[in-house]
Amino acid sequence: MAKEGKTIDALSQFELTPFLGFFGQxxxxxxxxxxxxxxLGLTTGFILMAAARxxxxxxxxxxxxxASYEFIHGMVTEQIGDEGKKYFPFVFAIFMFVLFGxxxxxxxxxxxxxxxxxxxxxxxVIVFVTVTVIALMRHGMHFFSYFFPEGAPVWLAPIIIPVExxxxxxxxxxxxxxxxANMVAGHVMLKVFATFxxxxxxxxxxxxxxxxxxxxxxxxxxxxxFLVAFLQAYVFAILTSIYLHDAVxxx
Amino acid sequence: MTNxxxxxxxxxxxxxxxxxxxxxxxxxxxxxxxWGIGLRAGVEVVSALVVGIGIGWALDRWLGTWPWLFLVFxxxxxxxxxxxxxxLFNPRRRSRVT
Numbered sequence: 272m273a274k275e276g277k278t279i280d281a282l283s284q285f286e287l288t289p290f291l292g293f294f295g296q297x298x299x300x301x302x303x304x305x306x307x308x309x310x311l312g313l314t315t316g317f318i319l320m321a322a323a324r325x326x327x328x329x330x331x332x333x334x335x336x337x338a339s340y341e342f343i344h345g346m347v348t349e350q351i352g353d354e355g356k357k358y359f360p361f362v363f364a365i366f367m368f369v370l371f372g373x374x375x376x377x378x379x380x381x382x383x384x385x386x387x388x389x390x391x392x393x394x395x396v397i398v399f400v401t402v403t404v405i406a407l408m409r410h411g412m413h414f415f416s417y418f419f420p421e422g423a424p425v426w427l428a429p430i431i432i433p434v435e436x437x438x439x440x441x442x443x444x445x446x447x448x449x450x451x452a453n454m455v456a457g458h459v460m461l462k463v464f465a466t467f468x469x470x471x472x473x474x475x476x477x478x479x480x481x482x483x484x485x486x487x488x489x490x491x492x493x494x495x496x497f498l499v500a501f502l503q504a505y506v507f508a509i510l511t512s513i514y515l516h517d518a519v520x521x522x
Numbered sequence: 523m524t525n526x527x528x529x530x531x532x533x534x535x536x537x538x539x540x541x542x543x544x545x546x547x548x549x550x551x552x553x554x555x556x557w558g559i560g561l562r563a564g565v566e567v568v569s570a571l572v573v574g575i576g577i578g579w580a581l582d583r584w585l586g587t588w589p590w591l592f593l594v595f596x597x598x599x600x601x602x603x604x605x606x607x608x609x610l611f612n613p614r615r616r617s618r619v620t
Contacts, residue, residue: 437602444569
């Protein structure tokens with residue numbers, strides 16, 4: 272039991288280590304940052320390559336690029352309306368960054384940067400601040416009427432306004448915690464069942480046969496995690512568009 | 523003769539184009555399975571509570587009134603959590619749309 276590698280160690284996969292040894296240590300550059308840069312590079316490369324040919328009959332890569340473009344474009348116009356088109360680059364960038372973060376994390380030996388609350392909270396704060404600034408720019412002081420619904424009795428204001436403000440701020444927490452918790456839970460489960468495979472497999476003659484059970488669970492989990500990776504990126508993007516809708520139309 | 527239904531249909535289409543039309547089951551496009559709704563409701567309640575407790579705790583530290591503002595904002599956070607869940611199913615109705 273005390274032997275190394277014989278215990279279930281599901282959380283060490285989230286530890287940050289300096290990237291490239293001394294180089295990363297001296298400037299505080301972890302493998303998480305490296306994967307963020309990788310996601311950025313892959314997104315940019317993907318879009319540039321998809322847009323490079325501009326063929327009338329799209330190839331595989333081009334149609335994938337067009338599909339992702341039209342997916343977010345449709346989401347933005349459906350949620351926000353025609354005015355939403357100018358916020359398309361913002362939503363698209365957020366979506367691609369989260370999606371590539373989630374998907375890269377599913378590769379063996381890769382690190383999932385979206386499994387850190389610091390990263391998802393930063394993304395959520397960026398969304399929150401952007402949305403609030405857009406609402407303030409579009410509506411000015413009228414924006415604050417958002418916190419007091421029209422027609423409510425004035426004597427209820429001391430209760431309604433703090434509640435609405437808390438509800439508004441809770442967007443940051445819910446947006447970040449949802450993504451963070453989903454990614455952490457998925458990766459912990461993968462790790463736990465993978466450890467079961469190893470532990471059971473070393474149990475003598477019957478071990479390998481019993482180990483098939485957690486192995487099959489893990490195979491199902493990997494498929495499920497791909498679904499979650501897409502779904503969470505989608506939810507993050509669609510909530511961003513819903514908040515943008517509130518900022519543009521203010522109610 | 524009369525184009526009343528036509529007008530309503532065109533009005534609805536125009537509102538949908540501007541993103542003002544909201545489907546019967548709340549915010550469109552979000553996952554609507556029982557697990558999706560349940561997890562979302564849980565996250566909404568907890569996050570409102572976290573924000574309420576955080577504000578109350580910070581104000582108490584600043585003003586030295588522990589634990590009164592904490593208690594007040596704890597209740598406010600709970601109310602906001604319930605409000606969030608209510609909004610999940612009944613998004614804000616727009617009274618002021620022009």
